[in-house]
Amino acid sequence: MPPVIIALDFENREKLERFLIPFGNEKLFLKIGMELYYRTGNDLVTDLKSRGHRVFLDLKLHDIPNTVECALSNLVKLDPDYITIHASGGAEMMRRAAGAVTGTNTRLLAITILTSISEAMLRDDLRVEGNVRDMACHYACRAKDSGVHGVICSPHEAAAIREKAGADFLIVTPGIRLLEDDVNDQKRVMTPENAMALGANQLVIGRSITTKADPVSVYRSIVTSLSKGQEGSPWTSSRVC
Ligand code: C5P
Secondary structure, eight states: SSSSEEEEEOOHHHHHHHGGGTTTOOOOOOEEEEEHHHHTTTOOOOOOOOHTTTTEEHHHHEOHHHHHHHHHHHHHHGGOSEEEEEGOHHHHHHHHHHHHHHTTEEEEEOOOSOOOHHHHHHHTOOOSSSSSHHHHHHHHHHHHHOOOOOOEOOOOHHHHHHHHHTTTSSSEEOOOOTTSSSOOOOOBBBBBBHHHTOHHHOEEEEEHHHHSSSSSHHHHHHHHHHHHTTTTTTSSGGOOO
């Protein structure tokens, strides 16, 4: 399982295809988010799958339990490898969502706290008492108890969640930046090597790859550096899926 999932946050299909050309026939793990999905619809997912890529469909569903369950029942027909819901939708929503992916190849991941949310925003905007780490751990435990396969969290919460949720729970972390990169709108970022060392199974990386002049060599150097640093790590490759 590739340790790096590339976030394809492009505004249209043309830009995405232009980005993929230099990768040639390499099979990648690609994340399609709302921006592209709402533009291209299901065709993009089925097309990328038919070309041998793995697809993470990051639609972050958050609605009443029945609606999320029915939406997922439709979406799993596209055979995405990963799909996301918000843990803040509640345990009943997560249980119904987990039921909708049962018997399929799709792994369900719950968003804990967005990596763009800071401690101050949690307190002032969302009026949530407590810190981000406790909140993320709480959501992760509720997700696990509800039958969800894993979570999306900031690398800063990965170690605490790993400790609470155990070795078989999938932890995927966005909010990754190389040392020389801009943080942009992210608040809680970390380098790829540190995020993996703290217990992530896989990393979602967008702009640190997609905005580079030579994305292929940046991608490959991250993967190489991770494979060197993670030899023998209990969290990577074979333990995922
Ligand atoms: O460009 P960058 O690496 O910041 O992209 C991060 C990707 O991960 C985006 O597609 C964003 O939607 C997604 N994501 C996130 N934080 C979460 C969940 C998903 O940044 N908690």
